[in-house]
Amino acid sequence: MAGKLRHWKERNGRYSARIVVPPALRPYLDGRAELEIQLGGDRRAAIRNHAAAVASIQRQIGIAREKHEKATGAQPQPARNPLTAQEIALRDYQAQIDFDAEIRKADHRYARFDVDADEARRFVEGYVGRLSDDQLEELIGDRLTRARLAGNTDAPKGSAEWREIAQALCVSSYEAMAREAERNEGDFTGRPTHPLLANASAPTDDEPEAITFDDVIDQEAARRARGKNAKALPARTIKKYRDDCASFAKWRGDTNALTVTAAEGKSWIEAMQDAGDLQNRTVKVKFQNLRTVLNWGRQNDPTNFFPAGNPLTGIKTPDYTTMPSYLRTFTMDEARLVLLAARKESKPLLRWIPWLCAYSGMRVSEAGNLHKEDFFESDGRWFWKVTTVGNRALKNLSSERRIPVHAALINEGLIDFVKAAPPGRLFKGETKEDVSVQPRMSTWVRTLIPYEKRPELSPNHGWRHLFEDLCRRYRVPEDAQHYMTGRTNGGSQQHYGRSEVMLPGLAAAMDQIEDIPIER
Incomplete structure (x- = not known):
């Protein structure tokens, strides 16, 4: 790198x-x-x-x-930029040499003064170990303070590490005085003779090139998209990770992913919680997304990107209480209210998405991505595909499925609408084709069922809960229920088969669900 x-x-x-x-x-x-x-x-x-x-x-x-x-x-x-005694001495020596060169340029009188032999002798006594801690502090205490303030050491006075650094600084000071004496005589070729400095490598401040969070996300997106049958990261997923990492970077004032610390991760969680704008569940998700991005960086470059491990691993995320599922679900009365209102809408998005979700358990985002070509007929029965074809994204592998068209949808005229629609996406915006339907649907439902009346209701996901309850109510087989809703049960058998052979049985399972009674 x-x-x-x-x-x-x-x-x-x-x-x-x-x-x-x-x-x-x-x-x-x-x-x-x-x-x-x-x-x-x-x-x-x-x-x-x-x-x-x-x-x-x-x-x-x-x-x-x-x-x-x-x-x-x-x-x-602890010391933020820790250095060894040798490294501290080498940098101190170089700083004194550079100062000597600068002052010779600035003042012609400087070279006329000889070095103080008595002071030089004190530095020798310091590095051979003859001086007490107090004497060392009096001699080079200012340089020790500079090293501590620079974050190069946190060794307490009197410790073995403290004395080692103090003695090393005596070496650098003595050697710098020797160079000063040589230069006064016109010799600018002198080099340190004490082994501590003579055998030291040249100081370096090299570190890996900064890698931003966006760099890591771009690399992962490119990796996922590589290959003939690649499974690319959806655009909205990429945006989610970018937004959360940008939020963290703004908070810490740095976009370099290589410098993230565990302390920063913990403090960010606490800062979000203390701000009081986000629920603990959201705070947890944002932190997990940040941690995931750092994991991607390690996977792509394990040698240079946190080789000792992800610094955010092991940090405790916030706890939170979950609302019972039934509180987020549409009641039958609410379902009737919304479906009846949808029947009166002229916009296809509002007219059909509530009905599609009510009789399939689809996610609103999945319904919003349906194309005319997704609907097909098999053995006289209509179905639609929930698919990734056309660069569409699904939550997981189990989300790819085919759903029978319920009789209530046919009676509403859904198939007539599909047949009359032009090729491509069924539900478009007024000014652009690709729109996000979730906020539009949620806002519309809330005009019918105000938040103040039912704050627990999930205006979009509530259909999914309701359909699963309808499946239980009418004893739809569990495997058919899982398949139609795109859920996973963790077993490998769920991905076996799934050919057209099963479609009649799937349609029979859907037929067990009775219509939600709505007045015509």
């Missing part, structure tokens, strides 16, 4: 170091969502100065974090 400098930004030939500020810390940084240091238009110089700029920004964020922890009583967080 291609790499680039972390926190590196290029815009119109200019370069900068940029870091997004966590939302909780922005009040301590004048409300800024990001901190940026300009590095100029010279790419080489920008790369050379990038690490120091990033460290400076990280220190500002570290100071803000300390203020936040003090104000809120929050527990200090």
